[in-house]
Amino acid sequence: MPFPPSALSPDPMTTWQRIRRSWIWYALLLAPFCLFLLFVIWPTINAFRLSLYRMEGRNEVFVGLDHYVRLLNDSVFIDAIGNTVLLGVAFLVIVLPLSLVLASLMNGIRHFSTPFKVIYFLPQVTSAVAIALVFNYIFQPDWGLLNAILRNLGVADVPLWLAEPRHSLTGSRAAVTILAVWMGLGYFVIVILAGLQTVPRDLYDAAAVDGAGPVQSWRHITLPGLRPILIFLIVTGIIDAMARFSDLWMLGGPGGAPARSLQSIVMFMYQTAFESGNLNLASAVAVIFFMIVLLITAVNYGLFIRRETTTT
């Protein structure tokens, strides 16, 4: 049956009338929008502007892209980027499979799953600084908890952890990766668990009828069902890993000790601004950091998110 003409014709209300009808919603949005402008948009724009100047006393002098040229020729900055990427990749490579396994196991628990969820999630709601302080005690080479346990188990040559700047499975980078995994695991598990619970049970029942075993069901039903969740975790996980600061600062001090093995881009930016007093150069670091995150997000969008949004 054809629709009556009135149902197919455009809404007779004008845009202005629609705004007037829902003005209260715009009013409610106004205050947070102003705060967003003041504390996010304006500082971001100002960082771009500052990065093009240098200070001579209290006067700003336009220097164009000089700070960017300087940074791209600065081995300390390049190393900080490499270190950030390395720590981020190590974190995601460990935390994603681990949280997937744990969430799958928890999903199979019929009773008392809530205490597990709470325990795994607790580090997520604890201060990163407090966690870093505790891990500082755990990873101290001479009197830390971990090496004390290893010595009691008869290990004579205990690892140096935070005193070892080399790329090693028992060095400073390994220690902060363990910390990051411990801290982030609960969040990943909870999000994946939520995703698992959206996969229709019917599919598993049908697969069982067709003779699929648990591994085949997991491979062909669970994983495809989790795809949007995993993409979300990868994208946000990369951004979080790039912005890592507090725990590295607490364990490595202002210089990312030992020997800058724990220095990240954000630590470099902080050190440039507040340890060396060069806000303009630090702003250029912030802009490059912004561009890197933007690029990663764009690539992720192109590779994963667009496909998800167009297929759903």
Place this chain on the structure above:
Amino acid sequence: MHASRRAATLALAATAVVSSGAIAQSPDLGPATGEVSVLMIGWSDQDGIDASTGKPTVGIGHLETLFEAKHPDIDLKIINIPWGSGSTGYGPKTESMVQANEACIYDMPASFDYAKRGLLQDLDVLIAQDASFEDIWEGNFLENSKGWTPENANATIFLPGYSGVRVTHWDAQLFEDWGVEPLSANPTVEEITEKAAAMTGINPVTGEQNYGYWYQGQYLSWQFQSLAHALGANWGTVNEDGTWTITWDTPEYLAAVHKLLELAQYAPEGALAADAMPQGFLTDQNVVAIIPEGEPGYFIQELINGTDEQRARFRTSYNLRGPDGLGGLSTPGMYTMAASCPNKLAAWEVLKFLTSDPDVQRYYFAEGGNLPTIIGGAELMPELAVLPDAEIIATEPAFEEPRYPWAASTPRWALQTALQAALAGTMTPEDALKQAQAETDAWLANPQ
């Protein structure tokens, strides 16, 4: 006041007048009244009880009360922040307040950098107009308060409110256990090396592993400077135009790195990760015999409030000294005035009060373990007399090197990182110094 000191003060004031052109330009210093805000760092906000000693503590508001009783026309507002760390550290807060002109007076560890940026008032201008001003600070404190500003290459940029004190600590109990002669009051590098080596190993009395030496890997620069200066190294100079010449890659510094590597053999393996004194310091659990250039100050109140046994065990010697008789990091509380301060004359009264009033100096000692900087300051801390090495502690600041202007800048981190790499064995001492020099030179060529 000695005639020579008075003459020196007059000369200082005259130099200040000439160099700053104060008379010719008649700078507007604003009124001598009104509100003066001060940023202070690390004091108690309120009166309370010390968690470790159980003794009453006095909040920073005490200084406001003291000041306003003497200067009723000036309203002193103290903004007290913790030292903090990372994004909540004092550095970003200081920067924010300076940018926003939020205070007139700052306790400012990075004062040399702010002075270079033209953000601090040249205090010589105020000294010149103050007929009552006298150099009442101990030793070279006032002379060492000079730094470079865009208008004056040799400006007084801060007044020294208090002094931290970094000394060489040693554990008399461990020396006795090992049968080693006590450390002398003025130890040399050779003496420390020899005794550290003798006390590294299994303690013959307790059976515990002992270490002869200690270094803080995360904050290595100061101990290394002290060691290097004792071996004849000098970091460089401040040039007439305010630039710095810094020389890390020299034979003297190379010898110092080799010596540090030798001494590090007598320290715990994990010292490279350390950001504080060794675990167990000031307790019966201590296993480190010698700690050169220790943390500033805090041990003083711990020992004063401790037991006789504790005071007899944890002893103090002077820092290592160079051929010029000086050595170790100068750690004065640097009180500066912002160039943007609208009422500089009022702020000047506050600045003098915070850096020279005996009651304030007493407060700094009682509440923070910081030493007085004024002449006769020893009388303000009678409690110190209970320590067997009170005189060494009280007089150490007089032998410290002038404040390193790069102490809060890139050269410090360049050197420190290179030293860590050398200690970890990822670089040779030669390459480490070359890297530190290259990074420092690159920064010096374009510090802003």
